[in-house]
Amino acid sequence: MIEAVFGTSKSVTVYGVTQWDYGQEIHAESAEIEIPDGTEAQFYQGNLSHLEYMQAGTCRIPDQMLQHGCDITMYIYVRAPASAETILSAKIRVEKRPRPENYVLPAYEEYKRLMPDGGQEGQVLAKRSDAPYDTEWRDGAGIEALTEEEVDEICQ
Numbered sequence: 001m002i003e004a005v006f007g008t009s010k011s012v013t014v015y016g017v018t019q020w021d022y023g024q025e026i027h028a029e030s031a032e033i034e035i036p037d038g039t040e041a042q043f044y045q046g047n048l049s050h051l052e053y054m055q056a057g058t059c060r061i062p063d064q065m066l067q068h069g070c071d072i073t074m075y076i077y078v079r080a081p082a083s084a085e086t087i088l089s090a091k092i093r094v095e096k097r098p099r100p101e102n103y104v105l106p107a108y109e110e111y112k113r114l115m116p117d118g119g120q121e122g123q124v125l126a127k128r129s130d131a132p133y134d135t136e137w138r139d140g141a142g143i144e145a146l147t148e149e150e151v152d153e154i155c156q
Helices: 063-067 109-114 148-155
Strands: 002-007 011-018 025-030 040-045 048-053 058-060 072-080 083-095 123-127 135-139
Touching (some): 002 083, 025 083, 048 058, 048 063
Antiparallel strands (some): 025 058
16 A cells, blocks of 8 residues: 655655556545545546545555556545535656566456456446445446546546
């Protein structure tokens, strides 16, 4: 697990992530700011973006971003009914290295080892509730992919 210790700062640089790793988690803690469960962790790397929800100050770093030897920016973002605010930010340094010969890309069948058990052809992984990591496999028939504009609107 990677630690992002903010102390009294609102921005930090985090080390210890290596390209081609997967299943990595980051834990954030601040001496001055409480990070409630369900807080958004917004990850950005070049044109890639991903949203995770924190539980006990912890969430996963997106595997797809760990395939690139570029830094990842994480914003910890709290939403309230009438407002929203970025409370902390971290630059996650990704140490470059050659791709291992046995690395399994998400497009490969073997990648399922990283997915929750179950699911069959034609099903998609969907959130069951607002709780972090509470997912289930559902019939994918008739489900349309969101456009980039719709994703950007949701992530704002």
